[in-house]
Amino acid sequence: MTTSSNPLSWVTSANGHSDFPLQNLPLGIFSHSGLSKRGGVAIGEMIFDLRAALDVGFFNGAARDAAEAASRDQLNDFFALGAPARQALRNELLHLLDENSPQLSRLRPLADTVLHPMSECQMHVPARIGDYTDFYVGIHHALNVGKLFRPDNPLLPNYKYVPIGYHGRASTICISDTPVKRPNGQTLAPGATVPEFGPSKRLDYELEMGVWIGPGNAIGEAIAIGEAAEHIAGFCLLNDWSARDLQAWEYQPLGPFLSKSFATSISAWVVTAEALAPFRIAQPARPEGDPQPLAYLFDAADQQGGALDIELEVLLLTEQMKAQGIAPHRLALSNTQNMYWTVAQMVAHHTVNGCKLQPGDLFGTGTLSGPLAGQFGSLLEISEGGKQALTLPSGESRRFLEDGDEVIFRARCHRQGYASIGFGECRGTLLGA
Template identity: 90%
Template sequence: MSTSSNHRSWVASANGHPDFPLQNLPLGVFSRPGLSKRGGVAIGDMILDLRAALEVGFFNGAARDAAEAASRDQLNDFFALGASARQALRSELLHLLDESSPQLARLRPLADSVLHPMAECEMHVPARIGDYTDFYVGIHHAMNVGKLFRPDNPLLPNYKYVPIGYHGRASTICISETAVKRPNGQTLAPGATVPEFGPSKRLDYELEMGVWIGPGNAMGEAIAIGDAAQHIAGFCLLNDWSARDLQAWEYQPLGPFLSKSFATSISAWVVTAEALAPFRRAQPARPEGDPQPLPYLLDAADQQGGALDIELEVLLFTPQMKEQGLAPHRLALSNTQNMYWTVAQMVAHHSVNGCKLQPGDLLGTGTLSGPHAGQFGSLLEMSDGGKNAIALPSGESRRFLENGDEVIFRARCQREGFASIGFGECRGILLGA
């Protein structure tokens, strides 16, 4: 299952593709006119139709069983099969789609029947999401936000002991390019003693990664930290849209509610753990004086290779920028190495009380800001709580999002000697309330 940059595909657009070369092979659910929802694999500018590929005999053995599960109108059944099925399907796809495949003479004539132009397809949420949990593992974001409310004590005492999270709303998770309406709700204006009702005036984005759960656990049985990686099916980009003024009024004592539940956008493709293997890194060492994680959250292998090196980018595209013919403007560049807790620690903590995780559950990492200006994953941080305007190349400025603004997330993995891979985009345009 080579991820070397030397391997090329007979699907020409995959070679040198910024997101979907042969070495990536992410899975998603798509449809097109005359074609019902079904599972597919991104390869360059094309989608390999797994259902059609099965019909013409692309797969055998374990790979066939995996492809059959992944070809349905949701990936839950495929996620439930676990790592061995993912690896079998990936191995077969790498073999079949390689330009040096021994089966090339048989496969090329079938290309038109199994490959669809991505531009002609509609993408869908990849799985039926039973539950959604949003974590808070980006320590720089936690520090920056904490300073706005508690300048002398930005992190609460539990942060370095517990992977903080809350249960979100799965019903309003939407696929990239879905328009998002500005939410209505209660807000308390500065100096006021009673709240008012109306559209949020402080609408924000949050730069996060999404984590898809594979095989779950039985209720009452925890997932051990050393086994947690086996329960992770893949990753996506996630925009946790946030109404900051609604949140400020509602979050005490139980946390976010209407300020988050109106919409969460995700990218369409599930990038597997196998595709990300070359971009594994050691978890950054904790600062001197920080507590060691409790034993149920500490595993040597996870500390040595449980972090990921994924570059994360936020861009803003306003209506005026579009009218002026300008490109989307980069607001931030960050990295998943800014996570204080690993994904395995998130999974282990989530289940340690016996909570039942299920295939297709989705976890958000929390906002992944870096420590410096230009690396902040939200406008709340960039504008210092709305105090400072952010200048845009169009001559406009922003403290928070305005109607018509389009937020774009991108992510890329790069390492010398390996093909770079990406996640596609997570886009969302903000409409009026």
């Protein structure tokens, strides 16, 4: 039965959909046979074509301006408009796609024009990404990795004062289902004194959220922590593929380089900040004895509602499992509550020196592991640095990824009294070097 808080859609596949019910309405860039690349909205198993809807006159006023920007071959122009435009478009879409829409008599005859089966469409990177920054805000991942190399002092002194990050490579960010080629590079074998060149032998995934930046700031002007939420357009899943052996040799003194820049996979749909509003929660309290964030990183409202409750899942599907008809095997179940810093704190810190953020810039959160076994967001943690093999249902074992392995990320939001929403999948299959 339809209720005011959980309405149903006349697009029947949306009702009860695990990812894309009416309450979600994420945006993405798609192409379909005979149509140019354009913006659309996920609704159940269908994509609502914003350009087609505009052409037949379904938007007016501020919603029309927003739909016009979102209907292009990239979402940068839409992100630049900020929260009022997102809200106007969302409100209009909620009315249009509701099962009791006053426009229903017009919509039904045009359904084949404005709706396309998702299975028949190709998805594209949602925006032109000018810059990509990868953070390190998953404290349990930082602790787990730190213990492998510094058992007595796993966290460096700056971690609880500074949202650690590094600038990644935007040119190799790829959409879900894009194959990932195993990288070549220099590695230093245990006991060796000189490096060797060849394919990475310790290839890994990292479970992260991606953060899409909205309007941004002028160079030299910081975004205040209390205003940071205005510059967060939406979220996606992000796999920060990592060549651990390349990284171990290259990262000192300047950090990751070739070990990270060969590929970063993202999910196709941008789940807006508005869709995630019911799943906002207080930032988890810092452990006793941890320092209070410096003033430019602290905002009471952000602490009370700036965190998110999103369940994160990692699955692995090997070639042998596919051949045997075995379903993908869950490796981890974690949550965005494992972030030590909020996204607003990441934005405020990124710009406090005057660094310019632009519409369509992308952040990675860093690996979001939980504190317990079964919650680790990388094989580096699961295998304890390669010491312990993971046994799969097929009888195979893994310490790190092998050619043909497919890594699958999923994410869901649940809350009593609200429709659950999801992000779609972020998939990538590893190819040989």
